[in-house]
Amino acid sequence: MTALHDSIETLPGVGPKRLEALHALDLFTLEDLLNYFPFRYEDLGARQPSTTLDGEKVTFKGIVSTAPVVRRFGKRSQTYFGLMIDHDNVRVNFFNQPWVAKNIEADQEVAVYGTYNAAKASLAGIKLVSATLNELDPIYPASKQITAKTIRHLIELAWAKLRGQLPEMVPDDVRAKYRLLGQNQMVEWMHFPPDGPSAKQARRSAAFEEFFLFQMRLQLLKQANANYAGEPVKYDKGLVKAFIDGLPYQLTEAQQRVVHEILQDQALPKHMNRLLQGDVGSGKTVVAAIAMYAAVTAGCQAALMAPTEILAQQHAINLAKLFDEAGLDLRVELLTSGLKAAQRRQILADLEDGDIDIIIGTHALLQPDVLFHHLGLAVIDEQHRFGVKQRARLREGGVNPDILAMTATPIPRTLSLTAYGEMDVSIIDQLPAGRKPIQTKWYRHQQFDQALEFMKGQLAQGAQAYVVTPLIEESEALDVQNAQAIWEELSQELPNYQIGLLHGRLSKEEKQNLMADFKANQIQVLVATTVVEVGVDVPNASLMLILDADRFGLAQLHQLRGRVGRGQRQSYTILIADPKTAYGKERLLAMEATNDGFALAQKDLELRGAGDVLGTKQSGLPAFIVADPVKDLTMLSIAQQEAIATLAEPGWDSLTSNKGLVDYLSRTMARYRHFD
Incomplete structure (x- = not known):
């Protein structure tokens, strides 16, 4: 019996080379193939020349009025014939497709898809289409190694084997709530739509499902992170409050809110994985300083990793000055690649012995010989500049500090729900008092x-x-x-x-x-x-x-x-x-x-598209096939809410109605271990 997770190589015509080409497109199973949806449709519905614009791609259906003629020019050729469409006679030209002449004859009814030249009343033929074909022709993402036509043929073979057997992925109550198609109807209409409205309805259902499944994986990852072994940072509330009260300026309401969120996380007996967003000049550094000081009052060390040496030096100078003016006896050191060997050895020894409270550095902090006595908090400035492996390095070797990632690049909600969806997000959305708009x-x-x-x-x-x-x-x-x-x-x-x-x-x-x-x-x-x-x-x-x-x-x-x-x-x-x-x-x-960085970030996303804003690979953005996280932001938000609600339901993973969803997640979660 054919199963969804059977390999694509079980289909006729899939040999080693074709299998390799399909794998390059992330197509491994029949399920992958059926979920490989077309990115657009060509409208093959027959039209009249009088309603067709110059240069428009169109299908004309009519009677062949003159027998086809083939003219050759060396290796090239032109095949042309007349096509009577009601009272209009259109000349059809096929270039370098001489075999077309064998498939048509005078007085025969044919349908031709091509590009219309209104001035010459001619059609540059692209292909002959069946007069009984569906009006919408699906176009699939392809590659040099495998054509869209071959992919479509394989999808037809897979659908013939599995039609009506697809399990539901989206819970019944969610589908009913948002009037979504059932899985089998949705897949059939995505690949073989009877008409435009059906294709539109299927695409809406497919987009929601894509968002929902992605958010389910993301929320499960977030749950795993929340339960990840971590120790509470038992900071001294009195000392931290005195430090905040003694600052030379008052924190904005946004800074106070964010500090509360971070300190609350630090006090919990689980791993913190928080992203701190703040526009340029919003005061993220002082928030990080408070969190680092809290870790120190708990007997822990803190580290701040910056993307450049200039910025690392600036952080070291500013933090040392801030703590010194507050009358705090904290040892802040700078570790960069430019240190002399003896100086570096001394800092590393003191760090391991616990004599250094806060260490500031660049990638140099990630070297294997950098050992901490008791690292409680790692602050990563300009978060997107560090790769997954680099950030994970801080969690290895038995050291599992809380992670506070900071970025001055405002991240629109679209990216927060995708690239950073598994992190808790704190936003400083106020500038300090007295700052004049630029x-x-x-x-x-x-x-x-x-x-x-x-x-x-x-x-x-x-x-x-x-x-x-x-x-x-x-x-x-x-x-x-x-x-x-x-x-x-x-x-x-x-x-x-x-x-x-x-x-x-x-x-x-x-x-x-x-x-x-x-x-x-x-x-x-x-x-x-x-x-x-x-x-x-x-x-x-x-x-x-x-x-x-x-x-x-x-x-x-x-x-x-x-x-x-x-x-x-x-x-x-x-x-x-x-x-x-x-x-x-x-x-x-x-x-x-x-001057609103968040508004500009959203505008940038709209102008450039999600993949280019932070770079798809760098940001971890998923490659959605149907869904568009920019245009469909409301749908993405709803899908997130429904995923959270589904996971909050007691015994959700043992409900019969969720069996297809649970099976899917158990098969795919291994592929999506890292989103940060």
Whole structure:
């Protein structure tokens, strides 16, 4: 008897080469094949020439009015004949398909699918179609190794074997609640729709099922994480409260809420896996400092991992200063790859002995020789820059600290429900009091002189400025030459100010010295090639000038803008660009319209698509076939709620009605162990 999880190789015509091609598309079983839905349909319904637009793909059905003629031009050929459609006579041309002539004759009724040329009343034939064929022709994702036509044939074979035997995946009450098709009806209409409305109904049901099954896996993973062995961080509430009360500023309501969520997690006897989102300048670092201090009061150590040495150094300086001003005797150390051997050995020994309370570093913290005495909390800054294996490294070797991942890249709800769905999410959605919104203006290149005059005015008032030069190509040498030219131009235009030049060919020490001079106001204008380091904090810098801004993505532009607006001055961002595409213009208009990073992130998602926002592989985004997490966000949210409700039902996995769902999850969970 044929079963859903039988291998595809049981189908006739599937040999080793074809099997390899199917495996490359993640098709292993008959179930995989039946769930490999078409990404679109070609409308093969017959139309009239009078209702067809020029260049439109269309099916014409009529009587062959002139016998087919084949003309050859070396290896190429043209087959043409007349087709009478009611009172219209259309010339049909097939190029390099001479065999078409053998399948048609004068006075025969045929249906032809092709591209219509209204001016010439001709049809460039693509294929002959059956006059009795369904109006919608499914088109499947394919590859060079296997065609969509072959995939469709295999689906037909699999459906012939399993028709009517598919178990339900979505619980009966959920299907009834949202008027979803049953599994067998849905699969049949996805592959063989009788008409447009049926295909639409099947696609809606398939999209919900795809979201629901994904969320079921995600919520099960989240449950497993929650039950994962972890120890409570028994922090001293009095000391933590005194530290918060003694801060030189009051926490915003959003910061207070997030601190409460994190401390609550730390106190529980289970592993914390929390993502802290906060727009640039929202105050994530002080929240992390409170969580790290709480761990230290419990007798644990804390670690903060940053993506770059400059940012790691800045964190070490700022945290040490924060704890020192609070009168706390904490030892904060910096571990980077640039340390001398003897200094590194000493830090590692002290870390293992427990003499270091908080260690700050880069990937250097992930080396096998970095051993902790008792690590209670690992904070990972700019979370998406670390791979799964790197983050998992902190949990290995018997060390299983709470994980607090931070990102200044606002993540729209779509990505929160997919890429980060198994993590608890805390959001700081308020800026500290007194921060003035950054004013953003878009100028054309011909208005550069206006931007320069504005910069001169700001510098005269004591402000500092960043000038970010455009990316020319994937060539560091060209970028440096370009930055050098702009540096020379500004040096001439601004003779009374110090102009610095920061680019990728400088040594690590040269970069650090430049940034230190800029922070000390010994440099008033900093020209930089690509992106000024995330997290770099120069409060007196209040102007960001970005040249050829249309070469940067929305997320990059927003991050760059976040380098200013950190002090008491009114800050400005000027975008210089002549975008050549509608997409480029939309990005710049969006930057002018809002400072809200979350709104921009959602806009970026709509403009670019989910796979490119963080990078599919890097973000762990699932490859949905039917569902669209951007357009179908409401459906995605509902699917998450229903998955949570299903798992909350006592004995859900022993209900007869959920047998198909349980069987599916037991077969597939092994494939989806990691979502972070």
